[in-house]
Amino acid sequence: MSTVLAPNPQADPMVPVLARITRRIEEVPDVVTFEMEAPDWNGFAPGQFNMLGVFGVGEIPISISGPASEPDRLVHTIRAVGPVSRALAGLAEGAALGLRGPFGNEWPVETARGRDVVVIAGGLGLAPVRPVLYHLLENRNDFNKVILLYGARRPEEMLFTGELSAWRARFDIEVAVTVDHAAIGWHGHVGVVTSLLRNVGFDPASTSAFVCGPEIMMRFAARALVDAGVAPGEIWMSMERNMHCAIGLCGHCQLGPVFICRDGPIFDWARLKPLMMQEEL
Amino acid sequence: MAIEGLERIVGAHALFAGFGDEFLELVSGCASNVRFRAGEYLCREGDPADQIFMVRDGHVAQEIGAPGQGRMTFLTIGPNSVIGLAWLVPPYRWTYDARAQDDVRAISLDATCLRGKCDRDPALGYEVMKRFMPAIVKRLHDTRLQLLDVYGARS
Ligand SMILES: Cc1cc2nc3c(=O)[nH]c(=O)nc-3n(C[C@H](O)[C@H](O)[C@H](O)COP(=O)(O)OP(=O)(O)OC[C@H]3O[C@@H](n4cnc5c(N)ncnc54)[C@H](O)[C@@H]3O)c2cc1C
Ligand code: FES
Numbered sequence: 001m002s003t004v005l006a007p008n009p010q011a012d013p014m015v016p017v018l019a020r021i022t023r024r025i026e027e028v029p030d031v032v033t034f035e036m037e038a039p040d041w042n043g044f045a046p047g048q049f050n051m052l053g054v055f056g057v058g059e060i061p062i063s064i065s066g067p068a069s070e071p072d073r074l075v076h077t078i079r080a081v082g083p084v085s086r087a088l089a090g091l092a093e094g095a096a097l098g099l100r101g102p103f104g105n106e107w108p109v110e111t112a113r114g115r116d117v118v119v120i121a122g123g124l125g126l127a128p129v130r131p132v133l134y135h136l137l138e139n140r141n142d143f144n145k146v147i148l149l150y151g152a153r154r155p156e157e158m159l160f161t162g163e164l165s166a167w168r169a170r171f172d173i174e175v176a177v178t179v180d181h182a183a184i185g186w187h188g189h190v191g192v193v194t195s196l197l198r199n200v201g202f203d204p205a206s207t208s209a210f211v212c213g214p215e216i217m218m219r220f221a222a223r224a225l226v227d228a229g230v231a232p233g234e235i236w237m238s239m240e241r242n243m244h245c246a247i248g249l250c251g252h253c254q255l256g257p258v259f260i261c262r263d264g265p266i267f268d269w270a271r272l273k274p275l276m277m278q279e280e281l
Numbered sequence: 282m283a284i285e286g287l288e289r290i291v292g293a294h295a296l297f298a299g300f301g302d303e304f305l306e307l308v309s310g311c312a313s314n315v316r317f318r319a320g321e322y323l324c325r326e327g328d329p330a331d332q333i334f335m336v337r338d339g340h341v342a343q344e345i346g347a348p349g350q351g352r353m354t355f356l357t358i359g360p361n362s363v364i365g366l367a368w369l370v371p372p373y374r375w376t377y378d379a380r381a382q383d384d385v386r387a388i389s390l391d392a393t394c395l396r397g398k399c400d401r402d403p404a405l406g407y408e409v410m411k412r413f414m415p416a417i418v419k420r421l422h423d424t425r426l427q428l429l430d431v432y433g434a435r436s
Contacts (some may be wrong), residue, residue, distance in 0.1 A: 123432030153432045180427045182354045184344060187382055190357040192426040199359065217431040 011040070013247050016053055016098030019074070024093045028157050031124065032089045033065065033077045038099050043071025046109065046131035047238060047266050050101030051246050052076065054091070058084040059098060061243045061261070063128035069138055077127035077159070103246045104265050107132040108236060109139075112208035116145040118200075118230075120221045122193055122213025126150055126159045128238050129212040133167075140172050147174045147200050151193025151217070155179050155186050174200060193217065194224040204229030211237040219276065222269045232270035239265045239272070287312050291388055294335045295361035296412055304405050311394035317381040323364060330373045331392045333365035339385030344378045355427070357382065363416050368392035 011017070019038035027033055044064045053059030066075025080089040091097060109132060117136060121129050136146050148167065152158040158177065168175045176196045178189040189196065193213075207230050211221045218237045225235050241253040241260045248262030256275040258264065288309040291297050297305060315334070317323055323334055323341060334341070341364055343356040355377070358364065364379050364387075373392065399406030 151432065153430065157432070180355075180430070180432070184352045184354065186354060188357075190342065190354045192423045192431075194426070195423060214431055214433070216429060217426075220426060220431070 013100060013103075014245065016051070016059070016100045018096050019052075019099040021091055021093050021095050021097070024091070027077065027159055030080045030089070031077065031159065032080075033075060033127075034091070035066070036074045036076065036097075036099070038074055041071070041074055044068055044102040044131075045106035046135050047106040047128070048102040048104045049128075049246075049265065050076070050099050051103070051243070052078075052088055053098035053100075054084060054087040055098060057087040059100075060084045060088070061103070061240075061246060061265075062088075063238070063265075064102065065127040065130045067134040067138075068131050069134065077124070077130075079124045100246065103261055105263075107135075107210050107238075107266055108208070109135055112210075113142050114144060114206075116147070116202040116207040117143050118147045118149065118197075118202055118207055118209045118225070120149045120151075120193060120197075120209065120211045120213070120225075122151045122217040122221075123153065123157070124159065125211075125213030125217070125238075129210055130160065130163075132210055137167075137170075137173065144206070145174065145202055146172065147202060148176070149193055149196040149200070150175070150177045151179070151196070151213075152177070153180050155182050155188070176200060192220075194220055197224050197228055205231075207234060209235045211235060215240065215276075222273070226269070232273065233268050235269035236266055237269065237272065239267060287314070287388070290314070290337070291335070294337065294388065296335055296363050296416070300408070300412070304408055307398050307402070307405055308390070308395065308409070311391045311398065312388050313391075315387050315389040317385040317387070319381055319383045321381050323379040323381065323385070323387075324375045325378050326375055328375050330365060330367040330375050333363060333368050333390040333392055333395070334379070335388040335390065336360055336362050336364065337386045337388065339387075340382040341385060342380050342382050344380060345376075356423075363413075365390075365392070366413065366417055366420065368396070369410075369413065 017039050019036045021034045021036050023035035025033040046068050049061045049063045051059050052062045062076050065077040066073050078085055078089050080086040119129055167173050178191050178196055182190055209225050209230055211218045222235050239260050243261050244250045244252040246261045248259045253260040288305050291309045291312050292305050340357055340359045342354045344352055344354050346352045399409055
């Protein structure tokens with residue numbers, strides 16, 4: 001069983017270490033992937049995140065998007081949406097940045113053993129679930145069917161297209177992608193990501209689902225999975241809230257009685273649904 | 282093809298699965314088999330919506346042109362789906378182009394024929410309506426999600 005790793009116990013979790021970008025990959029406009037090295041980095045569990053900071057600008061939570069089985073390879077994928085993410089995404093190879101972590105819980109891959117696994121990702125959400133996909137494929141015999149459904153706004157915004165093609169070519173994972181709209185010439189599926197669920201076969205009574213993407217997309221995906229017969233307690237999603245401390249002290253990431261940083265970011269739909277509905281009132 | 286053969290095919294499509302035999306016979310009277318090669322159009326925007334296509338094999342892209350944005354595909358559908366919900370609503374015109382993405386086999390229902398039968402036999406009309414409503418609601422729901430631009434939005 002993979003273990004949820006905590007920041008180095010000798011170190012103060014509020015004090016960042018100096019990490020360095022060893023490789024910078026432009027994925028699509030406004031999205032970059034960094035391979036990084038950081039002192040005393042001991043690896044992570046799929047689903048965990050780090051606090052990445054640009055000195056003088058700020059610090060934000062970013063999930064780890066590389067394989068957990070390669071603890072030396074620290075990978076993050078960042079979309080520039082505001083001041084801090086833009087400053088981070090603008091960093092060049094060799095640049096230094098602050099890093100605290102890893103924080104948070106992991107995707108419950110152990111409870112999915114022997115079951116069908118449906119991974120639903122939307123937009124940038126493919127990055128935080130990529131470690132779980134690596135895990136599922138590296139331990140393929142531990143799971144029954146493995147299905148990845150990925151939705152993006154346009155074909156040009158789809159992430160990790162090389163890897164998606166490689167996974168599609170495999171016989172032990174079913175991959176379906178869709179976009180909201182496409183220029184003529186796109187031969188793939190067009191429609192909402194939940195519509196892909198109607199075309200794939202899985203046993204809902206023995207399915208664990210891992211969902212990651214913008215909150216609204218995750219809500220619709222959870223409802224579609226429940227409609228398909230998947231138990232709410234078997235639908236897991238990674239939540240996003242603004243964070244400061246990332247260790248359960250400041251209350252910045254509070255959602256009802258839970259702190260996303262300390263109790264999550266991964267929760268099951270049975271627990272999350274009432275909290276989300278409450279927040280909407 | 283014999284009507285009995287068509288009845289079986291119409292009844293095997295998700296749209297009319299489990300439909301009563303008597304009604305199936307009436308609906309099948311308006312049906313014919315059609316094929317489209319990849320790239321061919323099933324219908325063009327602005328044309329009279331005088332057909333409903335029940336797709337059996339292959340995929341169909343629904344396309345529309347927007348000023349300044351060129352042409353784009355806003356929906357693709359596959360086997361067991363339906364194209365042509367506009368048959369129900371005057372002025373019965375296609376509001377998009379539908380193009381076969383690969384070779385498509387479908388059942389075409391003559392919309393004028395079906396409307397006539399539904400008008401004459403309200404019980405049939407109600408049953409047919411109940412079959413089309415879920416497809417319409419699903420399409421509405423999916424369109425709402427697309428409008429919400431869910432992949433970019435934070436909440
Ligand atoms: C546990 C966790 C894991 C995360 N993992 C990743 C990751 O792997 N990669 C990544 O790029 N981001 C990730 N995020 C989101 C990231 O932390 C935010 O995008 C970031 O905090 C934005 O900070 P900012 O200062 O750049 O922009 P802000 O000033 O905070 O926001 C600027 C604008 O962007 C919008 N915005 C903020 N956050 C998001 C968001 N998540 N999605 C869409 N719009 C947003 C705001 O509403 C605002 O309009 C994660 C968040 C959490 C909580
Ligand atoms: S970020 Fe401080 S409590 Fe979660």
